[in-house]
Amino acid sequence: MSKVEPTLERLIFNLNTLAELGEEITSPKAFPRIIKSSLYMVMGSFLASKGAIFRYDQAKRIIYPIASKGFGDIKELTIKLSEEVVKEFVRSNNPVKMIDNEQAVKMLGPARAELEKLGTRVIAPLVVKDELLGFITINEKFSKDEYTNYDYQLLSIMAQHIAFSIYNHSLLLKLVHKYNENRRLYDELRCSYYDTIHAFAAAIDAKDAYTKGHSHRVSAYCAAMAREMGWSEDEIEGIRIAGLLHDIGKIAIDKSIINKASPLTKNECRELNSHPVIGYEILSKIKFPWNGIPRVTRSHHERLDGNGYPDRLKKDDIPMGARIMALADAFDAMTTDRPYRPRLSFVEAVEEVKENFGRQFDPHVVRWFFSVIRKEILGDVEHPSIIPLLQERLDRVTINRILKDIP
Amino acid sequence: MKGKVNIKEFNDHVILYPDNYINDIEGDKLDYMCDYLLKKGIKKFVIDFSGTELINSIGISILIGIIEKVKRHKGVVLFSGLRKVNQNIFNIVGLTKYVPIYRTEREAVDELRGNSVAMK
Numbered sequence A: 001m002s003k004v005e006p007t008l009e010r011l012i013f014n015l016n017t018l019a020e021l022g023e024e025i026t027s028p029k030a031f032p033r034i035i036k037s038s039l040y041m042v043m044g045s046f047l048a049s050k051g052a053i054f055r056y057d058q059a060k061r062i063i064y065p066i067a068s069k070g071f072g073d074i075k076e077l078t079i080k081l082s083e084e085v086v087k088e089f090v091r092s093n094n095p096v097k098m099i100d101n102e103q104a105v106k107m108l109g110p111a112r113a114e115l116e117k118l119g120t121r122v123i124a125p126l127v128v129k130d131e132l133l134g135f136i137t138i139n140e141k142f143s144k145d146e147y148t149n150y151d152y153q154l155l156s157i158m159a160q161h162i163a164f165s166i167y168n169h170s171l172l173l174k175l176v177h178k179y180n181e182n183r184r185l186y187d188e189l190r191c192s193y194y195d196t197i198h199a200f201a202a203a204i205d206a207k208d209a210y211t212k213g214h215s216h217r218v219s220a221y222c223a224a225m226a227r228e229m230g231w232s233e234d235e236i237e238g239i240r241i242a243g244l245l246h247d248i249g250k251i252a253i254d255k256s257i258i259n260k261a262s263p264l265t266k267n268e269c270r271e272l273n274s275h276p277v278i279g280y281e282i283l284s285k286i287k288f289p290w291n292g293i294p295r296v297t298r299s300h301h302e303r304l305d306g307n308g309y310p311d312r313l314k315k316d317d318i319p320m321g322a323r324i325m326a327l328a329d330a331f332d333a334m335t336t337d338r339p340y341r342p343r344l345s346f347v348e349a350v351e352e353v354k355e356n357f358g359r360q361f362d363p364h365v366v367r368w369f370f371s372v373i374r375k376e377i378l379g380d381v382e383h384p385s386i387i388p389l390l391q392e393r394l395d396r397v398t399i400n401r402i403l404k405d406i407p
Numbered sequence B: 001m002k003g004k005v006n007i008k009e010f011n012d013h014v015i016l017y018p019d020n021y022i023n024d025i026e027g028d029k030l031d032y033m034c035d036y037l038l039k040k041g042i043k044k045f046v047i048d049f050s051g052t053e054l055i056n057s058i059g060i061s062i063l064i065g066i067i068e069k070v071k072r073h074k075g076v077v078l079f080s081g082l083r084k085v086n087q088n089i090f091n092i093v094g095l096t097k098y099v100p101i102y103r104t105e106r107e108a109v110d111e112l113r114g115n116s117v118a119m120k
């Protein structure tokens, strides 16, 4: 190595380049661009017309170019490295000349011939935290001058900057990978979660010979109303789940009571009416990704006038989700056959809802509910979720007539 | 647009006018332009830097690439119109030893026409 001292101007120029390199690697530009610019800066500093930055793949123990200049297309190039030479580069962590008396060069093995084919003169390892991330390789200087001690020092500093940049980028990639993996696991979890909840809903409905599909319909009605009311997707999801589970407390109620056709005794009635509280107890022990599912379940039989159960809540004390569910639940009960009476027609059901307007049901919720139904019938909703579940076909003339005096 | 290169083409030579900054990889456009012209058979190049305010190490590496390429094609590159600051940078890195530099584009072209210039 020659010992030419750089001029003051040269020092200033190099300092400037280092500052620019620092700026480049911390810039928000895309990684390949940063690496390419960094390579150009290295080459410009040493007047080298050919050079490359290689990335080391630890698993495959190969290096491959991530930026190059002057070689044409070498994208497909891979060079195999031995474990020993990798260790040696990590240990020495300094630029080396491609000559025999460099230990790391001697240890390169077949990789040496590959690098010499490219005309490599100097190899600078890129090492962070004792991990080899890659190499900078540069060919001879355009001026044919030898690389000086000072050049090696400068190259070493530049290599540290670039190694740092690659290290950060790989951390980011790992993070993205981890994120995607978590996302996938979460999606899978969510799927099995839904399966479980659907199985629960099926079990609840199975208990009641007459309410087949009740939980699913309530769930669909609630979600449609919540959407119409402008709830977020997440909130809609929450009430959809609540709808599926709202009668879960019935699991603990005697089947004969649920399916009884004659009027219930006082005791039977008390037992049946305990299902919201039992449901609440069951659901509050489960950690849901949505808030309010146990609360909504507990309050789905409350009435606006305070005559509901179990807590005789009034008006705004009843959670909005429960007010939505109360209507959905009652509406489905009206429009499906029950042990004690046949189903009401849509017109009759609307009449009954109107009669209980402001007493049992929240008027705002009623309005939103009929507003979605109207939209679904008029074809204003892309995926109707209420009318396909109703047992009669409605046309726009009928619906307009029925709903025209909804206050 | 960054890395813009204006060009004047004559029978046997071209004059290239790079952008005001040759300090990032957009400067590669100058390199691509030379590739294209070499393929067309042009061998005499004047690169006029009178509109160029700053050339950094990235710019230097791009220019070296061009000089090498033209040399391989047995062609000639002349620089002209360098501002003082850029002339200094060329001096510092030693580029001035390898490329003839003329004060103006006119002088460079005259030299080319005289056919007396060969790549040093």
Ligand SMILES: [Fe+2]
Residues within 6 Å of the ligand: A246, A247, A275, A300, A301, A329
């Ligand atoms: Fe219920």
